[in-house]
Amino acid sequence: MAQVKLLLLFMLTFFLHNLCLSSHSQSSFVDTQVWSSSHHKVFNVEHFGAKGDGTDDSKAFEKAWAKACSASSSSILLVPKNKKYTLKPVEFRGPCKSPVTVLIKGTLEAPSKLSDWDANKMNTWIMFNTTKNLAVRGGGMLDGKGQVWWQKSCKINSSMALLFRKCKNLVVEDMTVKDGQQIHVWFRRCSNVDASKITISSPDESPNTDGIHITDTKNIIIQNSIIGSGDDCISIVSGSRGVIARKILCGPGHGISIGSLGSNHSLANVSDVLVDDVRLTGTTNGLRIKTWQGGRGYAKHIIFQNIVMDNVKRPIIINQNYCDQDEPCYVQESAVAVSRVLYKNIKGTSASKAAITFNCSQSIPCRHISLQNINLVGEDGNASTSVCSNVVHWKQDGNVIPAPCALN
Template sequence: MAENYGKFSDRICMESNATSALNDYPRRLDFNGWIRPSAWEFLFLTVDNVREEDEAKEMLRARRLIKPRKSMGCPQKDLQLSPYIMGTAALMFFLSMIRTCAATSKHAIFNPVDFGAVGDGKSDDSSAFLRAWAAACGSEGASPVMLVPSSGIFMLHRVSFSGPCKASEIHFQVAGNIVAPPGLWTGDLTSAWITFIHLKGLFINGSGKIDGRGRMWWACRSKNVRIFKSPRCATAPDILAVAFCNGFRMKGLHFVNSPGRHVTVFASQWVKIEGISVSSPGNSPNTDGLMIQQSKHVQIVSSNFASGVVNTTLFSSARLGERLIPGYAISFAYFYLKQKTNGIINQSFLFYGQRYNTWIDLKFTPMKKGDDCVAIGTGCFDVNVSSITCGPGHGVSVGSLGIQGTRAEVEGVRVTSSHFFNTMNGVRIKTWPGGSGFAKKITFENIRFTSVFYPIVIDQYYCGGALGCPNKTSAVEVSDIRYIGMRGTSTEERAIRFECSKKFPCRNILLDNVIISSSVKGETASSFCYNAHGWTRRTVIPKVPCLSQ
């Protein structure tokens, strides 16, 4: 080591003969010309680590460790290392190894199998998961990991992973599969199947799959839902809910077959969801891909959502006439249908409503199921959705807002660089009559549509499919909405629909470089505009007559 350090010091002193080189090593020269190397230089022969040099400064300050050549000349083989240097080097090396081991062990791993989980897809592993979580959450390591191993299929009943935890970050890594119990396994529909609550620095990631086994729930809802009745399965549990979590991240998981919504985020801040996939078949009602509420600073990027939309076969005609329904402010017509989906015949109601001052023709529309790919609810600020794929499903919705006369506030939403295909809606803002508040500063940009029923929608008369939606005097105000750089095709004639409140019309709407054509050969796409104000820029097809150019 002495020989190596001698060569190292030779290089320093040789370079220090030049004035410019002396300036390069101001910290290497002690008072009276003594060379003061740091302990890390002895270990690694480097001159780059200033922090460790500072740590060793006080220890080395009082001793003249290296005898320099006279007149600051270049030392030759007479350079000697003191025994103190050798001891210091050994001590620093030992401490560095301890620090390396500590850095490695900070990611303590807690495997539910070690706490009694079976992983055969049949046994209830809920208690083992909760014991593993309690150990991980109570760990004092910097970043404990609860690992669901790839070797098993773990069945859980309703579980809640709660905080606060001792660590500043905690990981929940899913390498294997998690499944819900079979059948209608709970009568409590007020909470999700898996909940994470009151946590900071939560990171849920992995390549595993979380399966909600929702088929029995979907069948129950399709069979029992009737208008003007209280259905047995009006709601169903969501797969996963995150509530009151700051600094939450999710990456890479696969969610399938949810009884209700797949993922919900509530009352959380600084959220990033990346690279997840959501999939449910066509006979899955109200299975939103991702629902965001009361949350701020949210990013949703590079994810795929397929929330169950299929065409169905209609067997019967309308019960209330086939056309000529008058509509002044709002009118609805409905059909009592039998539909066949995946070989199962279900009875349902099909609504079709528009707000016109003239008679309208009604046409059959295939029954839609599933729900929004991404839904952004009240209390959301600074939400960015980018590079997602949505389809089938109901598109991306801001809302619904203002239900049952409540106040809703949404501001600063951006949906960009995304593709919608075979969806009922593309980008939609929907509010209930009678509500209050605002939805403003919302931008949809660089969007591509492929065979979307209604690519662009603002609906201030939304009633969730209820019959006879009232025209009330208050509404959630919609303003400062931007549609920029949008292309694609629509399967319905009215590709653009702005249906706004008479008392609180939509304001400051911009359509800039929007081109949407009909996907039906020989047909032309059109628009409908009611109480909407704004302007267009560059090319806009179809024309929107209520917006100035």
């Protein structure tokens, strides 16, 4: 009954989300074949001085955005195809008077030298801030030129290629982001987001290059996308609710992660997450929930279903004792509670002996973990195992391989 209620919740969230986006699309998103329509004024960045010859085009883009954002009716900011435009860190700030579509047909390139970056904007290359009814699409590419950043990687001061901050009714589709400085695409404090047909790529050795990072965001769908990076393909962290990731190809990378949550004794809440129809290939993790000891809050109402694993090192893992620092992490009484997690229809191969690992908190164990129709074996065809601690209220339906620890 609880699972039925959860599925109904997802269906309701999905319906309301699409209803909002449908209304938005009818009023603001134009087909690329009607640029000449009097209802949608086009602002071509080249008409504002962008050259696409390797010189800095940031000012031209800012001028074009200012005009598009202040237009009294729906507008298009056009980045022409077959050219590469160099942008220093730039912010496109709203709110705008009317819906805006940023149509990226060409390529945007980040500066190749750190000295070209503004010291006050070092952690963000391109930011869309405080917008409503924005669409970013067009089939173009964002090249973060991240190689110089990877040599000086620092996890404390994370940087990102593309940041959407406080954006409402947002569509991001049909675009490629490669070699991000660190995080490729970040949705922060957004609501009602539809992200689809996104290709993200960076080498598996590139540090901290999360594909898509979701923070404090409500009602977001990520679908029909290909993500390969040096960190999590998708990471979902505190304040996020109503997250759907569907039809995703992930690899290389660290898999799909909820967390980390609760660092430095912080409060962290994530709920109502659906990960559906995903293939993970050669990743270091598959489906992961990771929380720090000493944190507070919850990660709950989470469904992972219809997943295929190919040579994944840790296919299913919950780690409430996550510790990513040089100093040791000590056992603490508080923890981010993990509960109501369903793993359903998951099959494939594990690159390690333990295909299922639940390392839960002594003080606040994992609760209400359900496994349905799981078949995870070793690459060589040998049997895999499960390793578990501090888990209560198990449930098993159908055939589960390897057998859950509590049922061995």
